[in-house]
Amino acid sequence: MSEVPKELQDEIPSFDEEAIHRDHGPVDLTGLTSVRGARSALELGTVVAIAICVFFGLEAILRLTDTPTYIFPKPTAVVRALTDDFWLQYGQHLVVTLEEFFIGFAIGSTIGLILAAVITQKPFVEKVVAPYIIILVVTPMLALVPFLRLSLIRGVSIWPIVAAVALASGPMVLINSATGFRRTDLAKIALARSYGASTFQVFRKIRFPLALPMIIVGYMVGAIFGLLTAIGGEMVSASEEGGLGHQLIYFSSLIRMENFGAVLLIIEVLGLSIYFVFYFIGKRWASWES
Amino acid sequence: MVLSSAAAKPKIEIRGATKVYQAKTGPVHALQDFTLDIEDGELVCIVGLSGCGKTTLLWAAAGLHALTSGEVVVDGTPVTGPRPDEIGMMFQDANLLPWRNIRKNIELPYEIKKQPVDEARVALLLEEVGLTGFQSSFPRELSGGMQQRASIVRALATDPGLLLMDEPFGALDAFTRDEMNLLLMRLWTETSKTIVFVTHNIGEAILLADRIVVMTPRPGRLARIFDVDLPRPRTVAMTFEPSFIELIHEIKGVVERGARPVAGVR
Numbered sequence: 001m002s003e004v005p006k007e008l009q010d011e012i013p014s015f016d017e018e019a020i021h022r023d024h025g026p027v028d029l030t031g032l033t034s035v036r037g038a039r040s041a042l043e044l045g046t047v048v049a050i051a052i053c054v055f056f057g058l059e060a061i062l063r064l065t066d067t068p069t070y071i072f073p074k075p076t077a078v079v080r081a082l083t084d085d086f087w088l089q090y091g092q093h094l095v096v097t098l099e100e101f102f103i104g105f106a107i108g109s110t111i112g113l114i115l116a117a118v119i120t121q122k123p124f125v126e127k128v129v130a131p132y133i134i135i136l137v138v139t140p141m142l143a144l145v146p147f148l149r150l151s152l153i154r155g156v157s158i159w160p161i162v163a164a165v166a167l168a169s170g171p172m173v174l175i176n177s178a179t180g181f182r183r184t185d186l187a188k189i190a191l192a193r194s195y196g197a198s199t200f201q202v203f204r205k206i207r208f209p210l211a212l213p214m215i216i217v218g219y220m221v222g223a224i225f226g227l228l229t230a231i232g233g234e235m236v237s238a239s240e241e242g243g244l245g246h247q248l249i250y251f252s253s254l255i256r257m258e259n260f261g262a263v264l265l266i267i268e269v270l271g272l273s274i275y276f277v278f279y280f281i282g283k284r285w286a287s288w289e290s
Numbered sequence: 291m292v293l294s295s296a297a298a299k300p301k302i303e304i305r306g307a308t309k310v311y312q313a314k315t316g317p318v319h320a321l322q323d324f325t326l327d328i329e330d331g332e333l334v335c336i337v338g339l340s341g342c343g344k345t346t347l348l349w350a351a352a353g354l355h356a357l358t359s360g361e362v363v364v365d366g367t368p369v370t371g372p373r374p375d376e377i378g379m380m381f382q383d384a385n386l387l388p389w390r391n392i393r394k395n396i397e398l399p400y401e402i403k404k405q406p407v408d409e410a411r412v413a414l415l416l417e418e419v420g421l422t423g424f425q426s427s428f429p430r431e432l433s434g435g436m437q438q439r440a441s442i443v444r445a446l447a448t449d450p451g452l453l454l455m456d457e458p459f460g461a462l463d464a465f466t467r468d469e470m471n472l473l474l475m476r477l478w479t480e481t482s483k484t485i486v487f488v489t490h491n492i493g494e495a496i497l498l499a500d501r502i503v504v505m506t507p508r509p510g511r512l513a514r515i516f517d518v519d520l521p522r523p524r525t526v527a528m529t530f531e532p533s534f535i536e537l538i539h540e541i542k543g544v545v546e547r548g549a550r551p552v553a554g555v556r
Contacts, residue, residue, distance in 0.1 A: 004356045010312045012320070012357070013345040013456075187385050191353050195402040195448075196374035205402065211390045222364045288388040288428060 005193045005202075008017055070255045080263035089247070089259060090266055096243040097230055097270075100158045104165025105226040109219055111166070112173030116218075117203075120181035133171050141168035142232030149237050158241050159232040168229035169222035176218025180211025213286035220278035227270060299366060300327040301484045302351065306360035308509075309346050320346040322509035323360070333478055333485045335495035336503045338545060344488040345382075348454045351486065352379045364452060374403060378450035380458045384437035386429040392440050393425035399448045408447070419473060423503060435466035439473070441556020446477065455487045459494070468526045471497055475524065476550040485511055492541050496520070504544045514544050 055075050061067075062074045069077060082090070118128045141164040148160035185206070192202050234245025244263055251260040309321040321343040328334050336344050349355050351362045353371040362369045365376060386395045396416075400407045416422045419439040430435050438458060445453060457468045471494060478485055489495050495502050502516040516537070520528060528534055 004353055005372070008349070008355045012311050012313060012318060013349055187381050187383075187450070188387060190349070191379070191381060191385055192398075192402060193354055194352050194372050194374065194377070194379040195374050195399045197402045205398065209387070212389070225525055285389075288430070 005189075005199075008186070008190060008193065011191075012086045013186065016274065062189060069257055071257075073258040075128065077258040081256075081258035082262035082265060090244070090263060093242045093244050093247050093263075094266060096158065096241050097234065097245070100161045100165055100233070101227055103158075104162040104230065105169050105223055107162070108166030108168070108170030108226065109173045109222050112170040112218070112222065113177050113215065115170075115182055116174045116177035116215075117208075120178050126178065128180075133175055136167065136171040137175060139167075140232075141165075142229045142236060145233040145237045158243075160237065161230055161243070164233045165224045165226045165230050169226035172222035172225050173215075173218040176221060177211060177215045180214030180218075181207060183207075183210050183214075185210060213282065213289045216278055216282045216286050220275065220282075223274045224271060227267075227274060231267060297502070298330065301330040301332070301365065302328040302486070303363040304328075304351070304360070304430065305348070305363065307347060307350060307357050307435070308359045308363060309350065309355075310358045315521055319509040321350075321357070324505075324510065324512055324513050325360075326482060326503060326515075327330055327513065328398065328486060331482050333475075333498055334501050334503060335487045335489060336505060337489060337492055337541065338505035338510065338513075339507045341413045341489060342505045342507035344455050344505060346510065348379075348456050348486065348488055352377055352454050354379075363537045374399065374448065374450070376451055378445045378453045380441060380445045380453065380455040382457045383461050384429065384434070384441040384458075386437055386440060386444075388429050391426050391428050392421065392432070395429070395440060396447055399444065403448065405448075411449070412443065412447055415446055415453075418477070419443055433466075434462050434504035435470060438466075438470055442474070442477070446481070451483060453483050453485045455485060457488055457490065460489070460491075461493050467491075467494065472526070474498065475522075479523070492538050492545070494535075496534060496537055496541070497524055497526075502541060504541060513547075516541060 018197055059075050062072060073081075119129050144167065145160050145164050188206050188210070189202055192206050197205065230243070231245035231248070234243035235249050244267055247263045248260060250265065251257070304326045306326055307321055307324040311318040311320060319432055324347060325467075326344070336347070346355075347436045350357050350365070351369060353369045353373060353427050356370075364373065369377075369536070388393075388400065390398070396412055397407050413422070416425070419442060420437050421436065421443065424432065424436065424440075429440070439456065462470060474485075474487075475498060487495070487498055496518055502518060504513040504516070505511065506513045518537070520534070
């Protein structure tokens with residue numbers, strides 16, 4: 001015979017639909033996945049038109065004022081610099097940055113997600129751990145890269161930056177996922193229990209799907225923080241591996257601002273890709289909310 | 291009354307059910323010494339004001355939480371935890387999982403029990419409640435009444451002998467509620483299940499029930515039991531008959547008297 005589920009013992013049955021939306025914890029970044037983007041042809045067209053206006057407007061102003069490239073590169077010069085010797089100047093560095101980002105983010109986000117699922121099971125644990133998570137969130141992890149390179153992970157390799165990426169993205173995933181796992185919908189848990197669900201089944205069938213929208217937000221924010229840390233880490237630690245951050249420093253020290261602009265453009269595309277990947281993941285698996 | 295049925299053991303025996311919640315704000319006395327027998331195949335409605343322990347009683351019968359003292363015995367065995375094969379539970383509102391479509395919602399009990407889905411039975415039930423063709427819809431795309439129909443299919447999918455229903459139609463408008471009540475009575479007649487139906491709508495209780503149990507709040511106690519001897523099948527038209535309205539007033543009186551402190555008792 002099955003046992004009475006413990007989590008319902010002293011819960012006065014309530015069916016407040018609002019309850020699951022109320023507690024968003026200290027850092028609420030849900031807004032990121034619900035930005036209202038352009039949809040209709042008119043809206044999309046306007047967005048593109050503004051981009052074209054900025055591109056050629058900037059070009060015209062820079063030409064009319066005869067601004068030298070080392071003060072501000074012309075958009076056309078940036079595009080030309082981007083296509084010039086792409087693999088040597090950008091391509092191989094893009095690969096290094098992506099490598100650091102993906103390995104670091106995979107490690108950090110996995111640990112963050114698992115920790116979130118574990119600590120939210122016990123309010124005591126959560127409250128004790130919370131200040132340390134906040135410390136991790138507010139620490140600029142890219143500042144650790146030179147330290148990690150010297151002390152912990154010797155030699156020239158991508159690993160100090162991977163560690164920094166993991167440390168930057170992990171807490172972001174953790175803090176948002178914890179917000180998700182903290183949602184408890186008593187009626188839905190009771191429903192699963194009434195069919196004889198085990199604690200693990202309640203987690204898999206109820207708690208996890210309920211938390212998923214917040215988990216996706218955490219992954220998005222964590223990925224963006226991870227990318228910034230990877231690039232920043234490359235900037236602060238001259239490594240032989242290179243990377244897009246390394247190229248930023250390299251080009252700016254040579255005052256090759258059109259190449260600098262080209263690197264920035266690539267980083268822009270990377271960041272937007274991350275945003276859209278998680279935006280569409282959210283649309284596919286978390287659209288039931290809102 | 292046939293002798294054999296009188297000799298049979300009741301489907302549910304509630305013995306001195308008492309429940310005190312240890313809430314953060316202090317103990318909450320929800321249920322006090324509640325005793326009741328419910329026969330096999332009976333449709334019993336429990337009526338009372340909000341907070342009179344109706345849901346607490348139902349959750350205890352479903353094995354979702356333990357009583358502080360007393361016991362609930364179903365089919366001769368005390369309830370010590372959820373018994374999904376014998377006891378089905380319907381909750382306030384439809385309580386569908388918003389991230390699953392109707393088909394996946396109905397398959398939930400099978401998934402949890404790790405049983406193959408009884409496709410034929412589900413199809414038959416969907417047909418019965420008029421939801422065929424909505425399997426791939428998501429709950430938010432359906433009206434409250436349709437959500438509740440899906441919820442009924444889910445509750446009946448694994449064929450429990452006892453259905454505990456906790457104000458399932460409370461959030462519906464009056465017309466949809468009538469419709470759902472007729473559907474429930476039809477299903478009940480066809481399947482001969484035992485149903486315990488909690489509501490705060492007295493008219494609904496009279497329309498559905500063989501017996502109506504009135505409870506008093508804080509702590510919940512049994513106030514009085516009414517036998518409803520309206521002929522079956524019952525119709526919505528019956529709810530406008532003078533005898534029906536008279537019964538509503540009588541039950542309402544008991545509910546309200548129970549809510550007030552009795553003179554001389556503090």
